[in-house]
Amino acid sequence: MTTPATSDVSADKIRNILRDGRLVVCVGPGGVGKTTTAAALGLRAAMAGKKTIVLTIDPAKRLANSLGLETLTNDPQQIDLEAAAQTAETEKYINGGDDDTEGGELWAMMLDSEQTFDDLIDRYAPDKGALESARQNNIYRLLGSALHGMQEYMALDKLHDLYTGGYFDLVILDTPPTKNALEFLETPSRAATFFDDRIIKWFLPNRDAGFFGRVFNPGSVVLKLISAVLGESFVNDLVEFFDTFHYLQEALQQRGEMIEFILRDPQTHFFVITSADPRRMKEAYYFHEKLDDLEQKADIFIINRVIPRFAAQDIAQLDDGKLDDLLTAHGIEDQEKVKVLRKHLESHYARLAKLALRDRDAIAGLATRVGDEALRLVPLLGEDVHNLGHLLKLSDFLTPLEPTAQP
Numbered sequence: 001m002t003t004p005a006t007s008d009v010s011a012d013k014i015r016n017i018l019r020d021g022r023l024v025v026c027v028g029p030g031g032v033g034k035t036t037t038a039a040a041l042g043l044r045a046a047m048a049g050k051k052t053i054v055l056t057i058d059p060a061k062r063l064a065n066s067l068g069l070e071t072l073t074n075d076p077q078q079i080d081l082e083a084a085a086q087t088a089e090t091e092k093y094i095n096g097g098d099d100d101t102e103g104g105e106l107w108a109m110m111l112d113s114e115q116t117f118d119d120l121i122d123r124y125a126p127d128k129g130a131l132e133s134a135r136q137n138n139i140y141r142l143l144g145s146a147l148h149g150m151q152e153y154m155a156l157d158k159l160h161d162l163y164t165g166g167y168f169d170l171v172i173l174d175t176p177p178t179k180n181a182l183e184f185l186e187t188p189s190r191a192a193t194f195f196d197d198r199i200i201k202w203f204l205p206n207r208d209a210g211f212f213g214r215v216f217n218p219g220s221v222v223l224k225l226i227s228a229v230l231g232e233s234f235v236n237d238l239v240e241f242f243d244t245f246h247y248l249q250e251a252l253q254q255r256g257e258m259i260e261f262i263l264r265d266p267q268t269h270f271f272v273i274t275s276a277d278p279r280r281m282k283e284a285y286y287f288h289e290k291l292d293d294l295e296q297k298a299d300i301f302i303i304n305r306v307i308p309r310f311a312a313q314d315i316a317q318l319d320d321g322k323l324d325d326l327l328t329a330h331g332i333e334d335q336e337k338v339k340v341l342r343k344h345l346e347s348h349y350a351r352l353a354k355l356a357l358r359d360r361d362a363i364a365g366l367a368t369r370v371g372d373e374a375l376r377l378v379p380l381l382g383e384d385v386h387n388l389g390h391l392l393k394l395s396d397f398l399t400p401l402e403p404t405a406q407p
Helices: 009-020 034-047 062-066 088-095 113-124 128-136 138-146 150-164 178-191 197-203 211-215 221-230 232-245 248-263 278-293 312-319 322-329 335-370 388-398
Strands: 023-027 051-056 077-079 105-110 170-174 268-275 298-306 375-379
Touching: 009 034, 009 298, 009 375, 023 034, 023 248, 034 051, 034 062, 034 105, 034 170, 034 268, 034 388, 051 062, 051 150, 062 105, 113 150, 150 170, 150 248, 178 278, 268 278, 278 298, 278 335, 298 335, 335 375, 375 388
Parallel strands: 023 170, 023 268, 051 105, 051 170, 268 298, 298 375
Antiparallel strands: 077 105
16 A cells, blocks of 8 residues: 655645744644644744744643643743753754754643633723622623633633734644534634624613613513522623623624634644544544635644554564564563563554554545645654653654654
8 A cells, every 4th residue: 555645745834834824723633642743843833943832722731741841821831942952862953953943932821711711801891890890790700610612712812812912923722622623713703792782782771772671671570580580699690790791892803803814814724633543534534624614724634643554574573583582682581471472462563564554544545635745644652742852752753854754
């Protein structure tokens, strides 16, 4: 079976995007190394001299772990790039190769939607009285922590600030798995109507002299009925909430329109991250089609954990004495143990060879749909990524400093 030619074209494409882009959105299925890949892309961009920030919407600590940190917060945290240069093996990434690290910085943060909502209210509250009233409102506290879609709204707000703040050259956004990521991409068009005037007028009797104003006056039978069902305190909180937060309508509309512009800007790029598992590949292609429906496009498909090809001669080497020498070197000389280990290894090799063929079929199928030049393959690595040294090695498979054979 032939392998898609991805070694040069896709690496150059990723390198050019990291050099010239302003926003890279990493999307795809869950559990395929998306967050780690986003971190590796950010690290490579920083090594190329760009002030880069990686923002994750996922509340899990994968981004912090991949950077060797205990935790990340809602505030940008700078990563010490020199900390990776602790061995001769990793020094080449910091001080060698073709990358120009001068001026490059790597920052990271994890979205806290409640804190971002608080910050948004702090920014737009017309006065301290309105701010204090907002913080004491029960509906506000519920909205900030439990409303469906709030995470996506606040991610947009944070993305807006990072993108327009003027400090960072490149923002890399790590999104949740496919379904939530699609909701995120659809959120800008909903942000403009987050506090729709039609909804506000239902609860603000003094703002409409028409029918709704007459129905929802303080002595309204409808208002009394809602109070009886949901409780008077709930209705009071709701009326107060809309009265307090109507000033956000214009701000959210403007920010929603700006995010729409950002997501459609030519300097915004979408990377679909997946594994070679056929089920994950199917989901990745589904995302590709959904992006097309949203008038977006996937620039690159990064396929993680690709099992290397196993030729017949690889398995045959188990019988030419090399395995016996290897086991002897590790102090295993008992022939019965050697026989058992040989059987296990033969079975393991055969299983990997079968999975490798499965991966190649899935990769070839995706290549026929999106083109070879859009694929970048990353091999199954022998260790988890939990520090900058590991992350640097991973980044070398994405945009190698030196020619790296594809798996």
